[in-house]
Amino acid sequence: MERFAQSADALAVALDADALPGVFGKRLVVPEGCVAWIEPEDAAARLAAPGDSVRGRFEAVLVKRADVALSFEFSGLAAADGHEVTAGLQLVLRLPRTEVAIRQLAATLLREQPALDHDRLRAYLAPAVRAALARHVAARALEPLMESDPRAALDEAIRAESEALLFDAGLELLELRLPSFYSEAFEAIRAARAAAELEAHRLAEQQRVQEMRARLERNERLKREEIEAFARRLRYQGVLEELELREQLDRKRFEQQVQRFEALYEKLGRDETKALIFLLDDEQLKAQLLRELIRRDMTPEQLAALRAEELERRVAERLAAFGAHAAEREGQRAQRVARSGMRTRRLLVAFGKQVLAFEPSAGERCERERYDFSGGPLGWVRSVRVVATRRGPAVVAGAQRGIYVVLDGETEPRALTLPREPRGRGGVNAAAAFGGYLYATHSELGLTRWDEYGLERPEPLFEAVTARNEATRGVQVSADGRLYFSSGPDIYRCDLVRPSHELVRFHGREGSITGFVLSEHEVFAGTGEGRVLRWSIDDPGSPRELNVRKGGPIYMLRLAEIDGAPHLLVGAKEHGITAVSLEQGRAFDYRAPEAIRWVDGATDFVYGVSRDGRAVHVWDADRLGEPRFVLRVPERIQDVWVQKEPMVREGPAC
The missing domain is CATH 2.130.10.10 (YVTN repeat-like/Quinoprotein amine dehydrogenase)
Known part of the structure; x- marks a missing residue:
C-alpha cells in the first residue's frame, strides 16, 4: 500500500485481504490522496475516504484522487492532400470518485490486471484518440492544418470518439492541452518558398548592380562626348589645351574610382553591393542599397517576420477607425x-x-550596480x-x-x-x-x-x-x-x-x-x-x-x-x-x-x-x-x- 500511495505512476489497484501482509488481524487503511470502494464479507459495501479502515475479509478498489495528465503522439497520419503528419496532445482526466464510477473502472480496467498505471490507461484510450486525430487531420489540407488553432475542433472530436470508453471506465475528460502538429512536407514547403524568395532577391540585386554600373559608364561616355563637341566649337588653341587637360583629369578620376572600386570589392569579400555603397554620392540610392543589403543577410524566418510586421502595420491602420472597440x-x-x-x-x-x-x-544610460569579485579565490x-x-x-x-x-x-x-x-x-x-x-x-x-x-x-x-x-x-x-x-x-x-x-x-x-x-x-x-x-x-x-x-x-x-x-x-x-x-x-x-x-x-x-x-x-x-x-x-x-x-x-x- 505504501508503494501504491507514493508511486506517481500508479493510478488504481484492486485487492483483497489476502494481498495484505500478516496472518491475523489484517487491516486496510485508505491512504491520503485516495478513495476506496470496500466490500466487507460481513457488512454492507461502502465508499471510504482517506484514513478510513476495514478489518477481516474484504475486497477493495483504491483510486487516486489527483487528476491525471496523459501525453499522446501519433505519426503516419494523412492530411486531405496526402501529406504525412505527426500529431500530439495531452489529455487531463479525472479518475472515478463515486461508487458507480469506481465499479465501472474495476469492471473495465481491473478485471484482468489488478493494477492501473499511466501506460495502461494511455493504451486504453489511444485507439480513440488516434481515430479522432486521424479524422481531424484527414479533413484538412496540410497548410490550413498547420496554421490554424485546432483546440476547439479537437476537443469536440476526442470527446465524441472516446465518450463510450470514458463512460465504461468511469472516467471524466477535464481538458485538452498542448495540441501540436509536425510535417516534414510542410517544413520542406516553407524551405522551398524561402529559397525561391532568396534566389529572386539575389537576381534582382545583381540586375540593379549591373544597371548601376551601366549608368556610370553611360554618364562617363556622355561627359566625354559633350567635352569633344564643345572642343570642336572652340577656335582658340589655349582653350582647347585647357579642355584636353580637363578631360585628362576626368579620365584620371574615373580610373582612380575604378581602382578604388576593385580594391573595395576584394576587401569586402567580393561583394559588389557593399563596394558600390562606399562609392556612391547619391544618398537616396545609397540608403536603398543599404536596406537591400540588410534584407539579404536576414534569415528566412526574419524576412517572414519583417513581411508579417509590414502586413500587421497596414492592418492596424485600417483598424484605426474602430477606436472604441480597440x-x-x-x-x-x-x-x-x-x-x-x-x-x-x-x-x-x-x-x-x-x-x-x-x-x-x-534606457541605455541606466544605472549600473557592480558586484566585484576580483579579490576572491574562486577565479573567473x-x-x-x-x-x-x-x-x-x-x-x-x-x-x-x-x-x-x-x-x-x-x-x-x-x-x-x-x-x-x-x-x-x-x-x-x-x-x-x-x-x-x-x-x-x-x-x-x-x-x-x-x-x-x-x-x-x-x-x-x-x-x-x-x-x-x-x-x-x-x-x-x-x-x-x-x-x-x-x-x-x-x-x-x-x-x-x-x-x-x-x-x-x-x-x-x-x-x-x-x-x-x-x-x-x-x-x-x-x-x-x-x-x-x-x-x-x-x-x-x-x-x-x-x-x-x-x-x-x-x-x-x-x-x-x-x-x-x-x-x-x-x-x-x-x-x-x-x-x-x-x-x-x-x-x-x-x-x-x-x-x-x-x-x-x-x-x-x-x-x-x-x-x-x-x-x-x-x-x-x-x-x-x-x-x-x-x-x-x-x-x-x-x-x-x-x-x-x-x-x-x-x-x-x-
Missing part, C-alpha cells in the same frame, strides 16, 4: 498583463570577475542567479572553483568552494536555493550542495548519475520543493521535501541537453541538434518535440510572461530571438542586426546577448522590430539573468 480590448489586455505579468526589476550580466546589474526601464565568473534564501534574496555568482553569495543589502561576498579542484576551465553554470541549502551544477563536477550558514562541508550529490556524463547543467528548484538538473541527454528530478522518494529520470534523445526550463505543467529542454523537447511533469516517459527547430545548437531557453501569456524564448546564435506561445503554439521573432546567443525576458522587455558577448540588445516585449537600445560591456558576457517582480510590486522578487 480601446476596450486594450483595457482587457492591460488587466491581464497587470494580473499575471512579471516585469524586470534588474538585469544581471556576468563577465570577467564581476557581475553588473542594470535597470533597463531607464561563469554564471549569475538571484535566489531566495532564508536570510532574504541573494545574488549567486557561479565561478570556476565555487560560488560567491551576496545577500541583499550587503556588499561583501561570501565564497563557497567546490568539494575538489576542477581540472578544466569551465565553472558553475547554474545555482538554486531551498530549505536552508544552496545547490549548484558544474559541467565537470556535477551537482553540489552547501549549507547556507557554512556549518557543513560541501556535499556532492548523485555522483553515480553525473560521473558517467560529459556535462551537468541547469539546476532549478520548483515551488513544491522538487529539484531538477540535466546530465547528458536526460533530465533528473529529486524530491527535497521527501528525500526517500526515488530519483525520477526524464528520458531524452540522442545528443546532450544544452539547457532547460520549467513551466507549471511541463519541462522544456534544448539540444545540441537544434531541437526543443517537452515532457509533462507527471509523465517523464518519451518526450515530444516543440514545433520549432534550429539549424545549430540551442544555447539558452527561458520563460517570460508576454502579453499576459507564458512564452518560451529560444537563443540559437541567429539574427534574433524566437518566442513560442505555450498556449497557442505559435512562434514569432524579435529581429536583431547580429547573431544572439544568451536570452531572457519579462513582461516589459526581452533581452539578447550578442554572439561576441559584448552587447545586450533590449526589445520592448510588445514590439517585434529592431531593439529599442543596446547595453555595452567591456568584456565577453558569460551569462544573463532577469530578476523579476509582479507588475504591481508586493515584495522582493527573485
Whole structure:
C-alpha cells in the first residue's frame, strides 16, 4: 500500500485481504490522496475516504484522487492532400470518485490486471484518440492544418470518439492541452518558398548592380562626348589645351574610382553591393542599397517576420477607425498583463570577475550596480542567479572553483568552494536555493550542495548519475520543493521535501541537453541538434518535440510572461530571438542586426546577448522590430539573468 500511495505512476489497484501482509488481524487503511470502494464479507459495501479502515475479509478498489495528465503522439497520419503528419496532445482526466464510477473502472480496467498505471490507461484510450486525430487531420489540407488553432475542433472530436470508453471506465475528460502538429512536407514547403524568395532577391540585386554600373559608364561616355563637341566649337588653341587637360583629369578620376572600386570589392569579400555603397554620392540610392543589403543577410524566418510586421502595420491602420472597440480590448489586455505579468526589476550580466546589474526601464544610460569579485579565490565568473534564501534574496555568482553569495543589502561576498579542484576551465553554470541549502551544477563536477550558514562541508550529490556524463547543467528548484538538473541527454528530478522518494529520470534523445526550463505543467529542454523537447511533469516517459527547430545548437531557453501569456524564448546564435506561445503554439521573432546567443525576458522587455558577448540588445516585449537600445560591456558576457517582480510590486522578487 505504501508503494501504491507514493508511486506517481500508479493510478488504481484492486485487492483483497489476502494481498495484505500478516496472518491475523489484517487491516486496510485508505491512504491520503485516495478513495476506496470496500466490500466487507460481513457488512454492507461502502465508499471510504482517506484514513478510513476495514478489518477481516474484504475486497477493495483504491483510486487516486489527483487528476491525471496523459501525453499522446501519433505519426503516419494523412492530411486531405496526402501529406504525412505527426500529431500530439495531452489529455487531463479525472479518475472515478463515486461508487458507480469506481465499479465501472474495476469492471473495465481491473478485471484482468489488478493494477492501473499511466501506460495502461494511455493504451486504453489511444485507439480513440488516434481515430479522432486521424479524422481531424484527414479533413484538412496540410497548410490550413498547420496554421490554424485546432483546440476547439479537437476537443469536440476526442470527446465524441472516446465518450463510450470514458463512460465504461468511469472516467471524466477535464481538458485538452498542448495540441501540436509536425510535417516534414510542410517544413520542406516553407524551405522551398524561402529559397525561391532568396534566389529572386539575389537576381534582382545583381540586375540593379549591373544597371548601376551601366549608368556610370553611360554618364562617363556622355561627359566625354559633350567635352569633344564643345572642343570642336572652340577656335582658340589655349582653350582647347585647357579642355584636353580637363578631360585628362576626368579620365584620371574615373580610373582612380575604378581602382578604388576593385580594391573595395576584394576587401569586402567580393561583394559588389557593399563596394558600390562606399562609392556612391547619391544618398537616396545609397540608403536603398543599404536596406537591400540588410534584407539579404536576414534569415528566412526574419524576412517572414519583417513581411508579417509590414502586413500587421497596414492592418492596424485600417483598424484605426474602430477606436472604441480597440480601446476596450486594450483595457482587457492591460488587466491581464497587470494580473499575471512579471516585469524586470534588474538585469544581471556576468563577465570577467564581476557581475553588473542594470535597470533597463531607464534606457541605455541606466544605472549600473557592480558586484566585484576580483579579490576572491574562486577565479573567473561563469554564471549569475538571484535566489531566495532564508536570510532574504541573494545574488549567486557561479565561478570556476565555487560560488560567491551576496545577500541583499550587503556588499561583501561570501565564497563557497567546490568539494575538489576542477581540472578544466569551465565553472558553475547554474545555482538554486531551498530549505536552508544552496545547490549548484558544474559541467565537470556535477551537482553540489552547501549549507547556507557554512556549518557543513560541501556535499556532492548523485555522483553515480553525473560521473558517467560529459556535462551537468541547469539546476532549478520548483515551488513544491522538487529539484531538477540535466546530465547528458536526460533530465533528473529529486524530491527535497521527501528525500526517500526515488530519483525520477526524464528520458531524452540522442545528443546532450544544452539547457532547460520549467513551466507549471511541463519541462522544456534544448539540444545540441537544434531541437526543443517537452515532457509533462507527471509523465517523464518519451518526450515530444516543440514545433520549432534550429539549424545549430540551442544555447539558452527561458520563460517570460508576454502579453499576459507564458512564452518560451529560444537563443540559437541567429539574427534574433524566437518566442513560442505555450498556449497557442505559435512562434514569432524579435529581429536583431547580429547573431544572439544568451536570452531572457519579462513582461516589459526581452533581452539578447550578442554572439561576441559584448552587447545586450533590449526589445520592448510588445514590439517585434529592431531593439529599442543596446547595453555595452567591456568584456565577453558569460551569462544573463532577469530578476523579476509582479507588475504591481508586493515584495522582493527573485
